[in-house]
């Protein structure tokens with residue numbers, strides 16, 4: 001794993017956005033793996049800014065999102081479907097039929113997981129997978145204890161993850177208890193992984209990732225086994241010299 005430190009959240013976001021822009025320019029048919037949450041929002045803003053200023057085109061890009069809450073309608077303001085549309089997709093020329101997000105309100109979530117894996121298989125592999133890091137080491141919504149062999153599956157969210165995400169909802173009660181997420185194995189199939197880490201609340205998780213063993217107790221630790229991972233961390237999350 002390579003680690004790069006950025007002096008600020010903005011600088012981290014810029015480095016990440018530039019990596020995506022370079023990739024899309026090099027291969028306009030790139031398959032991107034995208035994440036939600038607070039960490040990548042500035043990066044998305046910078047992609048939009050670049051698209052408007054320099055016309056980088058996403059017309060032929062395909063995207064797969066990592067995860068979605070179970071039980072939230074697509075137009076719910078906190079669904080990841082809404083997040084992605086408002087934060088990114090509606091501002092780019094990406095074609096909606098090329099953007100994939102698990103359907104958290106599918107009649108059968110088991111069938112939805114199988115459908116998503118099939119899509120990943122048919123249209124993958126993902127060229128560049130963007131990841132955020134949960135305070136407990138989760139990636140996507142793969143909570144501690146998730147099998148490294150997992151593909152897309154339904155998860156019960158831990159209280160700490162629900163708590164961390166409650167800031168986006170009116171109250172803790174409104175945070176869904178379950179989600180659908182790409183599994184660890186699905187994430188590891190990406191050709192390249194970009195892990196973004198920002199803020200002092202991620203400091204412990206980043207330290208554990210760098211210094212700790214590879215263990216299912218800490219899902220992000222599997223990234224040590226991937227041949228091409230870049231971590232971009234801002235100063236508040238990583239202060240080693």
Ligand code: GLP
Pocket residue numbers: 035036037038039040066067131132133134139140141161165
């Ligand atoms: C959330 C999401 C992840 C995200 C992570 C960190 O629960 N499911 O995809 O990367 O946790 O979120 P944040 O960037 O808001 O800290």
